Amino acid sequence: MINLPSEYHLPLIWFGIFLLGWIVQLYYLFIYFLKGTKPPQQLSENKPGVSVIICARNEERNLMEHIPVIMEQDYPHFELVVVNDSSWDDTEAILKAMQVRYKNIHVVNLDEEKQNMQGKKFALTLGIKAAKYDYVLLTDADCQPLSNQWIASMMSHINENKQIVLGVSLFHKSKGWLNRIIRFDGLMTATQYIGFAQNGKPYMGVGRNLAYHRDLFFKVGGFKSHYSLASGDDDLFINQVATAKNTAVAILQHEQTISAPKDSWQSWYTQKRRHFTTAPNYKPQHKRMLALWPFSLLLMWFGFAGSIVFHKLLLIVGGLLLVRYISQVAILHKISKRMSQSRDIAWLAPVLEIHLTVLNIGLYFSNLLRKPQKWS
Secondary structure (H helix, E strand, O other): OOOOOHHHHHHHHHHHHHHHHHHHHHHHHHHHHHHHHOOOOOOOOOOOOEEEEEEEOOOHHHHHHHHHHHHOOOOOOEEEEEEEEOOOOOHHHHHHHHHHHOOOEEEEEEOHHHOOOOOOHHHHHHHHHHOOOOEEEEEEOOEEEOOOOHHHHHHOOOOOOOOEEEOOEEEOOOOOHHHHHHHHHHHHHHHHHHHHHHOOOOOOOOOOOEEEEHHHHHHOOOOHHHOOOOOOOOHHHHHHHOOOOOEEEOOOHHHOEEEOOOOOHHHHHHHHHHHOOOHHHOOHHHHHHHHHHHHHHHHHHHHHHHHHHHOOOHHHHHHHHHHHHHHHHHHHHHHHOOOOOOOOOHHHHHHHHHHHHHHHHHHHHHHHHOOOOOOO
16 A cells, blocks of 8 residues: 555545546547447438428518528428418418418418417427428527538438437637537537437437427327426427437538527527426436536636646646646537538637636526526
8 A cells, every 4th residue: 555645635636536537538539429420321222202380479580581592492392381470570471471482381370369388389289280290390490501412411310210319509600709608518519418318318409400200209298397487499309209219310511500699698598498398307317417427527627727726736737627627628620620600619628618607507406596587
């Protein structure tokens, strides 16, 4: 047994805390996140009919801009179902004009007094019920496909085993630190759920780019298990029905959609608070899986702080920390080559991660004190 001087006892405890967090971080980076760079599996040549569904409330400008892009998709059998969710702008008039121009647009108008579910879940339920085809492809009014091959590419992942396709939807690049935070957050979220799904552990998808068979929706009674929550029409539903066998991922740029991010800290903060309400309702194994990443990050930071205080082993800790951040930047840079509007974000990851983690801690405690507003 090695007898170390007493001056090393506390530094070794802090080093142990750091090392535990560091090992978990490297495990996630190389086992889960790096898997997001895996080339797509063999694609199907089948072209099943698909209903693209958009739920829109007061989205007249976005509908005018994005519906033509969707209607010009290079795909033989599809329709666009737009649920006009109690809009009071010119959405209804615009949709009527679009129906004259495009024959395969179906509009469902929803009155405010008929709303009996939280958020957009009632509207989406009506859209799925109104869909002509068995497969539905979900997006939002403020989202734009990056290619006229979007539908074809998303549906090429469908086969007799794969009934769910998790797509990627990121945000436009603009000036400002908020935009970088939002794009980094989107990149990390996509990296996590794509990487976990590639490892046979799908736990969520984003409703801005998500496809599945309608039977999955009706078999679980739609959103009835979480209808009281403002969010969850995408991630909680996928958490409920997705398995390693029935889920595929779509990560190439022509399979992606992109949307305008929030332009103020307050609006982004409100949106994030609403999204935070769904995670406690994930399956227990998924909650543990997701909690371990930020927890190990905090362990690593605390261990590093302790090493600074006691000075001992600081060179070793600093070197290991550098290895972790070089690995993170390299992996995110590789992933970002497949994802639009995010290549510059990888280099800023060390700084953005600290800022976003602090914000997320604040969001968590904010939700404990006051419930977020419903979707509108």
